[in-house]
Amino acid sequence: MKAKPHTDFVRLRRMHERGDYDPTTIHAILDAAPLCHVGHIIDDRPVVIPTFHWRDGDTVYWHGSAASRMLRANAAGDVVCLTATLLDGFVFARSAFHHSANYRSAMVFGVPRKVTDDAEKLASLKGFTERLSPGRWDGLRPVTAQELKATAVLALTISEASAKTRSGPPGDDAEDVTWPIWGGVLPVHLAAAAPIDDSHVNGAYTPPATPFTSD
Ligand SMILES: Cc1cc2nc3c(=O)[nH]c(=O)nc-3n(C[C@H](O)[C@H](O)[C@H](O)COP(=O)(O)OP(=O)(O)OC[C@H]3O[C@@H](n4cnc5c(N)ncnc54)[C@H](O)[C@@H]3O)c2cc1C
Secondary structure (H helix, E strand, O other): OOOOOOOOOOOOOOHHHHHEOOOHHHEEEEEOOOOOEEEEEEEEEEEEEEEOOOOOOOEEEEEEEEOOOHHHHOOOOOOEEEEEEEEEEEEEEOHHHHHHEEEEEEEEEOOEEEEHHHHHHHHHHHHHHHHHHOHHHHHHHOOOHHHHHHHEEEEEEEEEEEEEOOOOOOOOOHHHOOOOOOOEEEEOOOOOOOOOOOOOOOOOOOOOOOOOOOO
């Protein structure tokens, strides 16, 4: 049986059959998406900022300069909306109306907390670096106290969240399927290209592998 919405706010109204509130689904989308967008209100205006995120259990994290307007606003006790999206395909129908997209998206709402404990902060930053390239953290020059102080980390419990997904062919009207134009899905996926060494490498080190592909 499908999980129920955590609150009425996150209950999908439009295309509700595409909704999923199962933490496993939401976690998988957050983990597969390399970046998210954080929506919040600053000076009575909505602001949506793209940023990296990472997850540990039922907590999603993001970070930035301690002087960042976003980070300071997010630590002020207001609700934010964090959205992560993976585009899986362009869906070409026989009518403009039925064009669509195949995708997986997740939205998490809540009041974030600023991570103030240095040990938790460091552990979560390790989680972020390891997400970008597993095994990299241990080879890095250690974080300094000044760098830790200059970095703010926000944590949001995934307690009010929704996922929406679409897959499959276009939903043409029955009378349109013989219309003389191509219909179907053009799959798209995220993939890393070949690494580009900087001028200090000189072939001495192995480039990082990244887990980010949306296949
Ligand atoms: C790649 C992509 C392309 C899209 N293109 C379009 C487009 O061109 N036009 C369009 O109208 N819509 C598009 N959508 C769908 C869009 O994200 C919304 O789901 C849709 O517009 C309904 O919005 P609403 O405010 O009426 O949702 P409602 O169903 O009223 O939203 C209620 C609650 O449902 C949840 N919810 C809604 N949408 C999502 C979502 N995408 N992911 C996770 N939770 C969600 C949220 O918790 C929200 O608070 C696209 C989505 C993706 C990922």
